């Protein structure tokens with residue numbers, strides 16, 4: 491089989507897989523074991539803080555053990571274009587420049603957690619000092635060769651780059667190190683595709699995957715059409731560029747475009763239902779609290795602690811991908827909703843920012859934002875900044891925000907001091923020990939819009955809807971059943987008062 495033919499076949503597999511993927515992905519297997527979850531929290535393979543690139547390199551290599559017999563054969567390298575990470579043995583690579591080593595290390599740690607979450611086993615992590623990525627091979631030719639040695643030595647079958655790779659960079663790097671190479675975006679997309687539950691979520695993730703895949707279709711026709719460089723139609727492309735490869739790629743492109751169009755249409759069709767749901771909530775105006783924050787900060791755990799809702803908690807990134815709404819009441823009996831949201835992450839692939847705008851819109855709609863921050867994280871400031879950026883993007887910047895430093899049980903005095911400095915009004919809480927939860931609830935209660943208008947109402951028995959509405963949005967002080975209907979004493983919000991006037995027994 492010629493090279494072009496084999497690539498063609500491979501493209502075929504890939505496209506089939508992505509297009510058919512949604513169904514398989516929903517089959518609901520669990521990929522997290524408690525053992526791995528532990529490793530995430532400990533950051534056991536993560537580089538130490540004061541190391542430079544060389545040390546990191548050495549230390550990590552010494553700490554590694556190769557799992558025999560599991561490495562993938564080299565033949566597989568070109569086999570899969572859109573790669574799935576599951577259970578792959580990976581080496582992480584990244585670059586850092588003068589003065590941002592710490593940042594690069596933190597980002598690397600996060601990539602480590604992302605890779606584990608996607609189901610890969612991380613064998614090594616390497617950071618190279620260079621101001622900008624090499625345009626052709628990302629790492630530069632010499633370093634790429636060294637990397638090839640490390641990869642072979644530890645028996646990795648995949649390299650993950652902490653950054654975004656141009657399709658051509660990825661190809662060149664792959665040719666140099668002889669194993670498949672993927673970037674951070676691909677890892678995040680993979681996690682999202684494994685975790686999306688709702689039909690809308692799945693459609694959005696698939697769309698994002700196809701968007702990502704499209705410019706990365708590898709094949710003869712692809713490189714040829716690039717050579718033809720901007721000439722119109724096929725006519726100027728010249729001899730040899732109109733082979734079966736090109737036809738095939740074009741065909742695939744068309745199929746992908748068709749599929750994408752259908753997904754976009756589907757997603758559009760979900761919108762009215764979502765808006766109706768939201769409008770309904772607005773009509774009944776139960777005040778709402780959104781729990782937002784960086785991925786793995788403990789948002790779902792906090793929601794569980796508050797409502798005992800049993801929301802999926804996992805020591806993994808992006809455990810929550812669909813917004814979960816729970817009801818709660820304040821001390822003085824005012825009902826409100828609590829919404830768990832998808833976690834934020836830096837460099838969220840732009841395809842996904844758009845895709846998850848819908849979940850984030852929940853945040854923009856809320857009355858109060860509880861911004862959960864992992865108190866045990868080495869770089870809380872940049873996590874806070876990332877989350878605030880996204881909050882701003884969805885137009886929720888002016889909403890009251892409560893900073894909750896979660897995992898306070900893991901923060902020592904120094905860390906607490908540092909966090910205090912960052913956010914003097916932040917509350918230390920722990921979903922695990924229960925520390926600070928009372929204070930958090932009080933703060934929420936203070937910030938929620940309060941019903942203050944006292945009403946004494948007599949509601950006819952055929953107006954059950956009004957009674958139900960009151961239960962949703964007012965503080966009910968007493969209910970009695972009289973001859974003329976239900977007598978309710980309640981406190982309501984100012985803006986609800988006019989429509990209740992007709993049932994008022996006073997005035």
Ligand SMILES: Nc1nc2c(ncn2[C@@H]2O[C@H](COP(=O)(O)OP(=O)(O)OP(=O)(O)O)[C@@H](O)[C@H]2O)c(=O)[nH]1
Pocket residue numbers: 783784785786787788789790791792802803804805806807808809810811831832833834896897898899900919920921922923
């Ligand atoms: N020690 C400690 N661990 C916590 C605390 N709260 C949460 N965790 C752990 O942190 C991990 C992440 O918790 P989740 O509640 O799933 O975090 P999340 O913010 O909802 O994460 P995503 O949905 O993935 O964005 C889990 O392993 C929790 O057990 C806490 O107060 N203390």
Ligand SMILES: [Mg+2]
Pocket residue numbers: 789790791802803808809810830
């Ligand atoms: Mg969660």
